[in-house]
């Protein structure tokens with residue numbers, strides 16, 4: 126039985142159920158690297174090119190963890206996931222980055238995933254499946270099971286916002302907001318402080334799309350659409366008590382997305398906003414201090430009930 130290694134990094138956090146179900150239904154054994162830890166980060170940092178962002182370095186660490194445990198690694202070349210919408214170029218060159226940074230790798234499934242064009246899904250899955258089997262019936266069944274499993278996973282992500290509870294929206298790329306090592310267990314820390322962390326995945330795509338359309342200008346990036354859609358929806362509905370954006374140092378996409386989200390929230394709402402940028406040198410003590418200060422400010426606002434904004438016009442107009 127073929128052993129397929131899935132590195133627990135980057136878009137694993139978006140597609141894990143789809144890929145795992147697909148390979149298992151094809152008859153392969155799936156091996157997923159462990160949750161990110163210090164060794165994985167340190168190994169990844171050592172092998173990856175210096176200028177890469179921390180999620181890409183961590184991905185290298187996950188590959189190193191798997192390389193002697195599996196006979197095939199799944200590292201697809203992701204060009205885009207939705208039509209007329211692009212993804213960070215690092216995903217397009219990921220198989221090469223890995224190949225030229227790490228020696229003695231097992232075989233790699235590096236199929237191109239390009240859903241920017243119409244009707245590519247089935248054809249792409251057939252190409253991936255061909256590494257394991259050519260049985261058409263098995264592939265068809267695996268394809269259906271994988272789609273079903275992905276739909277259920279997305280449905281389960283729609284946690285409910287708790288009304289009158291202090292909801293805090295965590296924004297950022299999925300491989301940061303769902304990787305508890307990279308985000309320094311921010312959700313656990315917020316819960317401990319009596320707050321309720323949520324992510325933009327609680328909203329239906331239709332809501333995100335509708336609000337993203339209200340943004341002036343064409344949106345080219347997948348996660349930009351989701352985050353600006355969530356941001357404009359939050360401003361309209363005042364559903365959260367605060368927004369924390371977790372960004373990766375050196376991320377070109379975030380230099381636009383985080384800035385746009387911050388500007389919109391600060392100019393058009395009174396929702397407190399905090400941007401935290403992380404890299405492999407970030408210390409947890411500094412992170413905790415900023416988080417605690419943010420939480421104290423939220424509690425102070427609730428206690429005093431004046432919602433005086435520390436930003437711009439509001440300081441002078443009330």
Ligand code: SF4
Nearest residue numbers: 178213215373376378
């Ligand atoms: S979008 Fe930013 S954080 Fe994500 S892989 Fe690209 S550079 Fe790294």
